Amino acid sequence: MNFGVIGYGYWGPNIVRNLASLDDSHVLAIAEISPAARKRAQKAYPAATVTSNASEVIASPKIDAIAVVSPVWTHYELTKAALQNGKHVFVEKPFTSNTAQGEELIELAQRKNLTIMVDHTFLFTGAVTKIRQLLDDGILGQLYYYDSTRVNLGLFQHDINVLWDLAPHDLSIMDYLIKTTPEAVVATGQRHLNGYEDVAYMTLYFPGQVIAHINVNWLSPVKVRTTLIGGEKRMLVWNDLEADEKLKVYDRGVDIKSREGVYELLVNYRSGDMWAPQLEQVEALRKEMNYFVDCVSTGRKPFNDGCAGLRVVKMLEAASDSLGKRGSLVYL
């Protein structure tokens, strides 16, 4: 499969490196605006065509699929053009800037029988794979909450706020793990520097008393990537910054007992062993690119398709709506 890649900034080089190393894929062309980045691309991949003209890449008859690794506001136009030229598309998260764009692209791909995959890389990590398995196997029991903190020092010149920048990771993971759509969203946050929210919080109400929360922050002195997941039977902590032991599963919980009096505990605590399962060690992005090539080849529908991307965009839209009112319940 021959690829054209649009965008060789922060993430693009990782996409190209993985596509170049897979057996069944080749990077024929790279489009990039920055001359310095083009120079780096050409030096690293002397055989590829490196250009400032994305349209040229998208129109090339030798190319089967386009990877869109450019800013969010360009996703719709580039993906549409690629689909219109008969190319399969691998597109960065978040999928589009709004629901209408996403729906149009999905419809277009369907009509032309082309594959859209949205880069929800985390779904291919050993950690998320294992958590999904723990949930599917009933190890955690009925889900109570999902609580993620994703903060660090970093504020990029996006046209987007910190929610659109960082929350798509968590929203795509939730979408994959919880397997249902939230009923309503509340988002709060504050702008301090460049007119976009750099600190934000998002609560999602899922059916069945499941609550999710995301804490994202570009102004944190330390990097944190920690998710707590509480279930009826077991609870887990996923610390993605740990080299080993990223996932710790606790045989802990609470059982409600009969009420006996004001000074007596209402509940019984269970505090058992902790267990850190060995996780698969492959690079998630490599696994994902491989899956894209495989889906396109076999016609299989990826689970991180345009619809998955659209569900994330809808949650982000609802969050933006709530955030604009400094926090208010917005139904999806």
Place this chain on the structure above:
Amino acid sequence: MNFGVIGYGYWGPNIVRNLASLDDSHVLAIAEISPAARKRAQKAYPAATVTSNASEVIASPKIDAIAVVSPVWTHYELTKAALQNGKHVFVEKPFTSNTAQGEELIELAQRKNLTIMVDHTFLFTGAVTKIRQLLDDGILGQLYYYDSTRVNLGLFQHDINVLWDLAPHDLSIMDYLIKTTPEAVVATGQRHLNGYEDVAYMTLYFPGQVIAHINVNWLSPVKVRTTLIGGEKRMLVWNDLEADEKLKVYDRGVDIKSREGVYELLVNYRSGDMWAPQLEQVEALRKEMNYFVDCVSTGRKPFNDGCAGLRVVKMLEAASDSLGKRGSLVYL
């Protein structure tokens, strides 16, 4: 100063132990409903009167001050009776169940020229004392945000939810550090076990782009007590579970630069040294009880007086209001 203590459950023994060890205070009487707790109290303090009758203690002419260490719903009645009997009062957080109760008690104490102190213990820790000093000295610069996570496995049979149980710590600290009242509050959360929210989130909008957030949870597999505070000049992490190095101050920040192009960074990061100041090592509760005795003796007004307690209750009331609507902006 002679003390009567109402309540010898979880926290009461700590109050009694500290009062008994101070030079200028004596515990004459302890009132407690649970026979088992009364037995423990009598064994540890053979000289004290231990009774199930709180009124008797409150009415005792030999007693100068009452420590109210009983559930929230009893604070109003007990504090009112104590004040009416001419006793100074040290009362657990949260001060009262609602604003009206708090206002009435403050008015009554003022009229009778008696001292009310609300047990905001954290204000007497080495960590909070140092953070206040860093803010006052301008070391952190203009405040951007205050973000606290206070979670653990623990669900008590309070008549209150997790916000009323755990958030008063953070609210009293914020009140002390930020020195201003929030404009509005948003709270979200979920009930899973006993009809009270066991997972909850609270955002507070303070004047001047300061945002605060509290994450409280009774269903966490691990205990977390971490607060991030971001300022224009420096940022800090306060991990209260660390034995040493509870407070880490980072010489890090972000400076906005002129916009140059889509692919260029808008901002400049400053990443300098980290510094963990040595903190005062005294037991906070001992320091606080000492301060109470001192305030009563000298007639000095404590900074954690009834008014401070009332400000915390008002924030909790607003949060309850918001929580009842599953998250909505409530103005104070």
Place this chain on the structure above:
Amino acid sequence: MNFGVIGYGYWGPNIVRNLASLDDSHVLAIAEISPAARKRAQKAYPAATVTSNASEVIASPKIDAIAVVSPVWTHYELTKAALQNGKHVFVEKPFTSNTAQGEELIELAQRKNLTIMVDHTFLFTGAVTKIRQLLDDGILGQLYYYDSTRVNLGLFQHDINVLWDLAPHDLSIMDYLIKTTPEAVVATGQRHLNGYEDVAYMTLYFPGQVIAHINVNWLSPVKVRTTLIGGEKRMLVWNDLEADEKLKVYDRGVDIKSREGVYELLVNYRSGDMWAPQLEQVEALRKEMNYFVDCVSTGRKPFNDGCAGLRVVKMLEAASDSLGKRGSLVYL
């Protein structure tokens, strides 16, 4: 059982507190040289006789057992006197200052049919109990090594160096876990401040390729209490400073494969799950004091008897011998 306690300095109060709270034991008398410590003892235990005269306590006909909680150089004289007066003895580690003293005391106790227990507290912790069980059950497989680091900032005015102060913990644990005597010892170290080694290292060669190592240091900026134990099947890390998860068992190991060539690996790594078993939470010293009372009452021989204490003293003596030559192999 009625106890006399000799020594109310750093560790003595813990001994007295536990003896006072057990159902079957009473502390009748406390002997202590320091007037300030005597005052504290008398205040906390008004019913006990508090004296500066140890002989008086040892001779008291009402007393059944003596706890010797004084400096090492006093252990022999005090224990001997106690045994001669027909008292059972609980004595601090290290048991005696040399082998001859230990042998004499063991012989005396045997002759008088009295119990000696040496305070090897760590053998009663949840962690050591669990490690012993893992070894006994073959979970770790054949033992390869035991490697302990026990460092902190602390230099006491003992008549002893850091090896005699801190290593008895590790030596008694090894003695309990490895269940055999080392063949030879090498110790190195250095004096910097008061004429005694404040930094020291000790290697012990056990039969069957088992090697043990202890790193003790009074001049460390941080406190470390970490032991690595490697076995053929599994390995573990015991971090005694962790609040939870003190013990982590790793399903990791190395299997030797046939040699294939200079650039090929000779070995195969196994890297599986990690597991942190829930440990018993009781206070180890309380459990140990209870065991002493039980052993004396029933005539049962404690596993931490004088002979266990003597084995530790012999290792310390050999280490001192080696240390005096700046490191040399000393056979036991």
Place this chain on the structure above:
Amino acid sequence: MNFGVIGYGYWGPNIVRNLASLDDSHVLAIAEISPAARKRAQKAYPAATVTSNASEVIASPKIDAIAVVSPVWTHYELTKAALQNGKHVFVEKPFTSNTAQGEELIELAQRKNLTIMVDHTFLFTGAVTKIRQLLDDGILGQLYYYDSTRVNLGLFQHDINVLWDLAPHDLSIMDYLIKTTPEAVVATGQRHLNGYEDVAYMTLYFPGQVIAHINVNWLSPVKVRTTLIGGEKRMLVWNDLEADEKLKVYDRGVDIKSREGVYELLVNYRSGDMWAPQLEQVEALRKEMNYFVDCVSTGRKPFNDGCAGLRVVKMLEAASDSLGKRGSLVYL
């Protein structure tokens, strides 16, 4: 400067990558025995000559310098041949298998006016650079001890034991920081799997009461890279596995006071702030390769020259001697 690289196994690719990216150096040829590794080398560097014949590379007239990145036992022959062919040499640590080889190579290089640099990469890290500065500036005061733990799960089919594999890192760092030669060495250890010691300990006695210790282990379930350095004025912990805050400097220490009595402390503890200086973030190997090119170009003598390499080899030889006797004091 044109380079030939001998060895493209574990470390070779890093050498080549850095040489290829520097402005003033080019990799003309790579010699490697393994066909699979040659294939990887040729794919990554299509312009380079990739061969199984090291002699050919060494003899090439177009090549100015040889990087020897092959097993220890080959260092002497390859370096000698390179020097005889008039090439400068960058050689992996440890420099040679014994003192005689090292001395001969140093003499040969001197005679031919060629540069030898031994790859003591750690000397170019931000951490070691900062520690050297702290020592040079008197911040730590007089040095007391250097204590390193370098353990992990890893046992390679070297012709060498764990001391020769891992200790050269620490020995080269000590040599750089302490700036003097140890008087004597004691080493202990044990073989469990393939006939070479996989667990080993090494004590070095330096002049002036400075003691150093190294703990190396191929059979550890966890990776540890921690060094404690104690000085009269301050102490530090260097944890090389931390992403941030690798170096923590503690304003802690001990001052000896007059002796007052058996139960009184002899010493005074100072416990002040901790400080984690920001470290330089460049890749150490890149900095080192750059330094090599610079030294050769300018004729400057590198501080990590053959003599530095030889000093490390002498310590290893003494350690082997001691280890062979299961621990005994060996003078250098």
